[in-house]
Amino acid sequence: MTTQNAINWPEKYLPGTGDNFVSNEVIVRGVTAARVWHHLTDTSTWEAYYDNVADISFPQGGGPELKDDQVFRFGTFGFPPLDAHVVEYQAPAQGTPGRLSWTAKQDGGPQERLDVLHAWLVEDLPGGRVRVLTQETQIGAPAAALAQERPNPMLNGHQAWLDGLIRAASGQPHAGA
Template sequence: MHTIHWPADYLPGTTENFVSNEVIVADLSVAEVWPLLNDTRAWPTYYANASNIHFHDGSGPELSSGARFRFTTFGFPVEGQVNEHVAPVEGQPARLAWHGWVEGDETSRLDVHHAWLLEDLPGGRLRILTQETQKGRPAAELARTRPNPMLNGHQAWLDGLIDAARARRR
């Protein structure tokens, strides 16, 4: 199975916080799920923790390489820029990643790299992996919080994405 491509400054284990969520499900494909992840208008319909999505550069609502956007998640107003955007191609995983940040001083600044990997597996299965590394004091506080809000929040995003893709079939 494939792995996330990490920028050197965000390599897991070298930042204040890291979370990893993965699902493997039967009877769905990357082609069915990708549109729901790539089109930010869909996010709030299946993931309650994403709101106020806006694009700065006139692009959107679909994500694309270099697109600048902002959204609210986990109570943070996150600015983001897509730095990896590989749409589905037969035999290769789809990839989506952005650098996100919350402006502030050394006590409130947050920097993240959030990445997604979607791949079709043998036997009609779909694998979705999403991982995020975070830097800054808010990241360190999130890492110590139990239950882990990032782990649980990203699982809700994955579960909602799968449920929405299945609902579109009906």
Template structure:
């Protein structure tokens, strides 16, 4: 199985917060899941913690490397820029990652959120999402129980799978 590619300053274990969520689902392929993730305008349709998605410079709704966009999540207004985008293909996983930032001073939060979607043997798909964060809000999120990032990202994964399944049956 493949792994997330991390920028040096966002390596898990060296940041203020890190979460990792993964599902492996039978009966779905990466090509069926990818459009639901790569089209950020669709996120609020299946993930209630994503809202007010907007794009800059006439970009979107499909995410491509360099696209600057905005969305709200976990109570944070997040500015984001896609730093990695590769659609899944023959033997290659889909990869999507963005750098996001919110706030200033003590409220500043910097994140690297990455996704990996790959086909596995037996008609299965693996969806991995991981996020590292730096800043005082990240330290607070890391100490909060239950962990809102871990639970929120699991909800995102579950919604993504459900949306892809509904679309594949249509």
């Protein structure tokens, strides 16, 4: 029997307890967890393979590589730049999945406030395969509104991120290029 690793969820963001939750996963051949990890954690590559991210900055210095306890900002899904904080960082190693999670927040009144946890799991699988799982829990009125849209912009946006990430890790050009 084969079991798959899962995201480590803080209780506050447990799937199904917020206003929006999405889960996307790919399992592909021909790329390694290390290559995927590079493109996931080096934010200078994000805009080259994912169209729904912009204005990445590091207000406390550091970057462009993410690391444990890193603070950064980025815009996505039309929101003003979100204040993000890496809360879990573990590079993939033999027999150990890579884990990356960040919280992202937008302050404001009750209709603007947003609080999310975006988590990633990257692991090599037998047979030269890699598995990339990304899940996000969102809390707040903007999240509730996104959850009602069809097609679901978060689900589709995260799938585009995964697809672009795999293309970049495989050395393939951006789909829009």
